[in-house]
Amino acid sequence: MFTSNTRFLIGLLIAGATIFLGVKALAEGYYLLVAYYILQYIVLATAWNILGGYGGYVNFGSACFFAVGGYTTVFFYKLLGLQALKSLDFGGFIITAPFIAYLIIPASVLMGAAVSGLMGLATGYLTLRLRGVFFAISTLALTVVVQTLVLNWSYVGGARGAYVMRPPSVAGFASTSEFVFFAMLLIAMAALAIARNVEHQKLGAGLEAIRDDEDSAECSGVPTLQLKLQATTLSGALMGAAGALFPYFVTFVDPVGAFNLVHTVNSIAMPLIGGMTHWSGPLIGAVLLGGVQQYFGSKNMVTPELSLLFVGVLMMVFVAIAPNGILGLWQRLRGKDVK
Amino acid sequence: MTSPLLRVQGMGKRFGGFVVLDGIDFEVYPGERLGLIGPNGSGKSTTVNCLSGVLSHDTGQISFDGQVLDGLKPHQRAYAGLARSFQIPRPFARLSVLKNIKVPMMFAAEKRSGRRFNEAELEDQAHQALAQVGLLAKADLLAGSLTQIDLRKLELARAIAAQPKLLIADESMAGLATSETDEILALLFQLNSQGIAVIMIEHIMRAVSAFSQRLVVLAAGKKIADGPTQEVLRDPLVERIYLGD
Numbered sequence: 001m002f003t004s005n006t007r008f009l010i011g012l013l014i015a016g017a018t019i020f021l022g023v024k025a026l027a028e029g030y031y032l033l034v035a036y037y038i039l040q041y042i043v044l045a046t047a048w049n050i051l052g053g054y055g056g057y058v059n060f061g062s063a064c065f066f067a068v069g070g071y072t073t074v075f076f077y078k079l080l081g082l083q084a085l086k087s088l089d090f091g092g093f094i095i096t097a098p099f100i101a102y103l104i105i106p107a108s109v110l111m112g113a114a115v116s117g118l119m120g121l122a123t124g125y126l127t128l129r130l131r132g133v134f135f136a137i138s139t140l141a142l143t144v145v146v147q148t149l150v151l152n153w154s155y156v157g158g159a160r161g162a163y164v165m166r167p168p169s170v171a172g173f174a175s176t177s178e179f180v181f182f183a184m185l186l187i188a189m190a191a192l193a194i195a196r197n198v199e200h201q202k203l204g205a206g207l208e209a210i211r212d213d214e215d216s217a218e219c220s221g222v223p224t225l226q227l228k229l230q231a232t233t234l235s236g237a238l239m240g241a242a243g244a245l246f247p248y249f250v251t252f253v254d255p256v257g258a259f260n261l262v263h264t265v266n267s268i269a270m271p272l273i274g275g276m277t278h279w280s281g282p283l284i285g286a287v288l289l290g291g292v293q294q295y296f297g298s299k300n301m302v303t304p305e306l307s308l309l310f311v312g313v314l315m316m317v318f319v320a321i322a323p324n325g326i327l328g329l330w331q332r333l334r335g336k337d338v339k
Numbered sequence: 340m341t342s343p344l345l346r347v348q349g350m351g352k353r354f355g356g357f358v359v360l361d362g363i364d365f366e367v368y369p370g371e372r373l374g375l376i377g378p379n380g381s382g383k384s385t386t387v388n389c390l391s392g393v394l395s396h397d398t399g400q401i402s403f404d405g406q407v408l409d410g411l412k413p414h415q416r417a418y419a420g421l422a423r424s425f426q427i428p429r430p431f432a433r434l435s436v437l438k439n440i441k442v443p444m445m446f447a448a449e450k451r452s453g454r455r456f457n458e459a460e461l462e463d464q465a466h467q468a469l470a471q472v473g474l475l476a477k478a479d480l481l482a483g484s485l486t487q488i489d490l491r492k493l494e495l496a497r498a499i500a501a502q503p504k505l506l507i508a509d510e511s512m513a514g515l516a517t518s519e520t521d522e523i524l525a526l527l528f529q530l531n532s533q534g535i536a537v538i539m540i541e542h543i544m545r546a547v548s549a550f551s552q553r554l555v556v557l558a559a560g561k562k563i564a565d566g567p568t569q570e571v572l573r574d575p576l577v578e579r580i581y582l583g584d
Contacts, residue, residue, distance in 0.1 A: 221447025
């Protein structure tokens with residue numbers, strides 16, 4: 001009756017609406033927090049998977065792209081003096097305080113995505129001649145370099161960090177947090193739709209060919225450098241979009257939090273655990289792993305360090321016994337090989 | 340006389356101080372079957388790599404179908420109509436056999452035809468290419484699970500799927516049993532009959548002499564013979580290089 005694209009979109013909208021209304025109905029800050037973090041990881045894991053899962057280029061710099069998105073928000077927040085903003089006047093058309101969030105938060109997300117996307121393009125151009133482990137190391141180095149720059153840049157708070165005073169209320173939403181959560185939900189839905197689209201388009205097929213054999217792909221007519229640059233840009237932009245919302249959600253950003261290794265490790269572990277060959281893999285991984293982490297974190301049963309250790313062990317287990325993740329296991333159980 | 344499809348003039352390549360190719364000249368005409376032979380280390384594989392753009396040559400000029408290929412990337416050469424198979428099969432191991440064929444169709448063949456194929460066309464043409472090499476029944480298997488002979492066939496099918504004017508078959512038969520060699524040979528003849536020029540690089544003399552209309556012989560990076568197959572095989576210099584004094 002419907003094409004698979006329509007079915008996907010309907011499913012996505014229903015899921016999105018259910019999550020939003022569900023979290024709203026629970027009316028408790030805790031669930032909002034948990035749901036926000038899981039959505040954030042859906043974006044990071046999905047973004048990572050576009051380059052890492054389809055293209056086979058392991059990016060150890062997720063935290064960097066995420067943090068650059070966050071610091072882009074901080075930078076423009078300070079530059080434009082948004083903390084003192086009560087209303088905006090566009091030649092007689094006045095945007096009052098409850099509506100300001102509708103303008104500045106989406107604008108921040110777009111800016112964060114643009115800056116991180118450009119950084120993805122630049123790093124791609126500089127490093128994609130490196131293959132395999134060398135590319136991975138260079139992205140790790142990128143994180144260290146950018147973090148050092150931010151640490152020493154007092155305008156955006158340096159090592160002390162920076163506060164972001166968000167609009168106190170947003171028209172149509174119970175709280176500003178709820179609005180930011182809604183924005184993250186939209187980004188996560190967009191990320192999934194983009195990943196699925198990449199998978200079904202030439203870009204996805206080309207990236208998979210690159211992953212399996214780059215020279216062979218070139219000789220089959222795949223413009224490898226061009227596709228890899230598209231992937232780094234797209235992946236970076238999505239991570240940046242997620243990062244740009246972070247300051248509005250937690251109201252405070254510092255280098256330790258923004259560049260945290262947890263972002264990097266999770267965005268690799270989640271696709272690995274869920275399955276890297278399909279857009280739903282990172283989603284499954286993010287929901288499971290993110291859910292478990294939030295659950296144990298909330299019970300004060302584990303410290304963040306212990307949680308990271310747990311993720312590391314889980315990753316090793318999956319690499320060893322189920323390299324195609326939960327999706328791969330599922331397909332094997334049903335007697336079908338991974339496509 | 341028709342103009343050559345591929346013209347190689349004074350092609351040279353060195354790795355550090357070691358001269359691998361030293362001023363190679365040869366031509367391939369549309370629809371021709373050319374054998375490229377030579378002892379190990381004579382520069383055959385380097386020639387293939389320089390022609391397909393995996394390596395860039397240092398001196399000389401390669402022109403193909405009226406276009407100078409110097410400095411072009413492999414994918415751009417594929418767009419021009421030049422396809423190659425690899426000596427050691429290099430499939431997209433984690434993709435299905437069918438998808439292995441779709442990749443060159445989606446990129447090289449689409450670019451050459453100047454339009455997007457729809458899903459049905461892709462499916463249809465990929466099946467045709469697989470049927471041609473006898474891999475249709477294995478379309479849904481992962482390419483990494485194929486046997487050697489099937490991998491060789493897949494290499495050829497992938498090359499055909501790009502709809503080339505020239506196919507460079509780099510040792511498509513090395514390590515295969517006699518009956519398998521015959522299968523690949525029959526395939527190459529069939530492709531040629533569709534108008535695709537073929538350069539066969541091969542050590543199996545039985546196959547080369549049966550296939551080639553003309554032979555080019557390399558030794559130590561230089562071309563030492565070029566002519567009709569039987570004449571070249573009777574050439575005392577070629578005999579000495581192949582069989583020793």
